[in-house]
Amino acid sequence: MPYLIDRAIPVGSFAGSGQPTLTVPGGALLRPWLISDAGAVTEAFRDPAIQRWHVRRADSVDEARGWIQEWQGSWGEESAGHWAVADADTGAPLGRMSLKAWNLTDGTADLAYWMMPAARGGGICPRAAEALANWALDEAGFHRLELQHSTANEASCRVALKAGFEGEGVRRGAALHADGWHDMHLHARVRQG
Ligand SMILES: CC(C)(COP(=O)(O)OP(=O)(O)OC[C@H]1O[C@@H](n2cnc3c(N)ncnc32)[C@H](O)[C@@H]1OP(=O)(O)O)[C@@H](O)C(=O)NCCC(=O)NCCS
Numbered sequence: 001m002p003y004l005i006d007r008a009i010p011v012g013s014f015a016g017s018g019q020p021t022l023t024v025p026g027g028a029l030l031r032p033w034l035i036s037d038a039g040a041v042t043e044a045f046r047d048p049a050i051q052r053w054h055v056r057r058a059d060s061v062d063e064a065r066g067w068i069q070e071w072q073g074s075w076g077e078e079s080a081g082h083w084a085v086a087d088a089d090t091g092a093p094l095g096r097m098s099l100k101a102w103n104l105t106d107g108t109a110d111l112a113y114w115m116m117p118a119a120r121g122g123g124i125c126p127r128a129a130e131a132l133a134n135w136a137l138d139e140a141g142f143h144r145l146e147l148q149h150s151t152a153n154e155a156s157c158r159v160a161l162k163a164g165f166e167g168e169g170v171r172r173g174a175a176l177h178a179d180g181w182h183d184m185h186l187h188a189r190v191r192q193g
Contacts, residue, residue, distance in 0.1 A: 008107025009141040011078065019075045022083070022135050024128045030083035030097055033071050037084055038064040040093040040116070050114050053153055055177060071098075078102060085115065085128045094119035097128050099136055099145070107143030107191075109136065113159070126162035133163060137191040144190045150175065150182040160187040 022030040033041075038061045044050055045058040058064045071082035079102055085095035095115035102109045111133065115125050129147075136142040147165045149156035161167070165187035174184040 003105075005105075007105045008143050009104040011104060013104075013141065014078050014081075015076050019081060019083075020135070022131050024085065024088075024124065024131045026122075026124065026127055027088045028094060028124050028128060029086055029088045030128060030132055031086050031091070032075070033068045033082055033084050035065055035068055037093050038062075038068055041067065041096075044093075044096075044114065044116050047117050049117070052178065053150065053156070054114060078104065080109075083132065085113075085119075085124060094124060095128070097132050099132065099142075107141060109142055109145055111145050111147040111165070113156075123162075126159045129159055129163035129165075133165070133189050137189065142191070144188055147187045148174070148184045149187075150177065151185050152182060157185060157187075160185075163189075165189050 019032045021032070024030060041064040042058045042061050045054075045056060045064070051057050058067070071080075074080035074082060080098060080100045081102075082096065082098045084093045085097050086093050093116070096113060098112045099109040100112055111129060113125055113129060133145055136145055145165070147160050148171070149160065151170060166189070168186045168188055171184045171186055173181040175182050
């Protein structure tokens with residue numbers, strides 16, 4: 001059955017080109033993950049806050065290497081894009097910024113992030129989220145980006161609002177965490193024009 005609309009983003013738009021590195025104002029960048037980041041990812045997932053909100057832990061550096069391989073492969077599959085938030089001078093990973101669940105027909109994706117404990121508190125996360133959203137909406141062709149956080153995660157709500165993701169309501173009992181079901185606050189940014 002033929003579609004009556006064109007896809008918002010043609011299939012093949014990403015697979016044929018490399019994943020870009022993006023500048024984050026204030027001394028950081030978003031770059032593709034490297035296998036050599038596996039130690040930092042393992043360390044990040046020892047943090048209780050990352051475990052709490054991302055409901056995973058990494059039991060070994062080998063396991064983190066496997067995740068990074070999946071994150072790298074998702075670009076060519078056009079299913080997701082995963083970036084390390086990195087120090088612009090040293091390239092050292094400071095956090096993660098991902099656009100997941102790509103739907104190229106509707107031009108939608110979901111934003112997710114964490115920062116390593118030592119890199120928190122300096123406003124890098126909202127600037128990185130805004131930079132990635134700007135690229136996705138203004139250059140990559142996405143139409144709408146969603147972001148969800150537990151209503152108990154106030155820091156994430158601040159990041160969302162500072163990155164331009166307006167609140168759209170609460171999805172009740174929408175995500176299972178270690179302590180039970182959480183209501184999830186939905187935010188979104190929609191391309192203007
Ligand atoms: C959420 C997270 C990515 C934010 O990164 P960050 O570096 O702390 O971000 P910022 O320093 O820019 O702070 C963001 C805002 O949250 C506020 N904030 C930070 N921690 C907070 C807390 N525990 N409670 C309430 N507000 C908090 C800050 O004051 C700031 O608000 P302001 O700019 O209005 O002053 C980081 O805390 C983190 O990695 N947490 C664990 C994983 C996680 O929650 N991921 C998101 C899942 S949806």
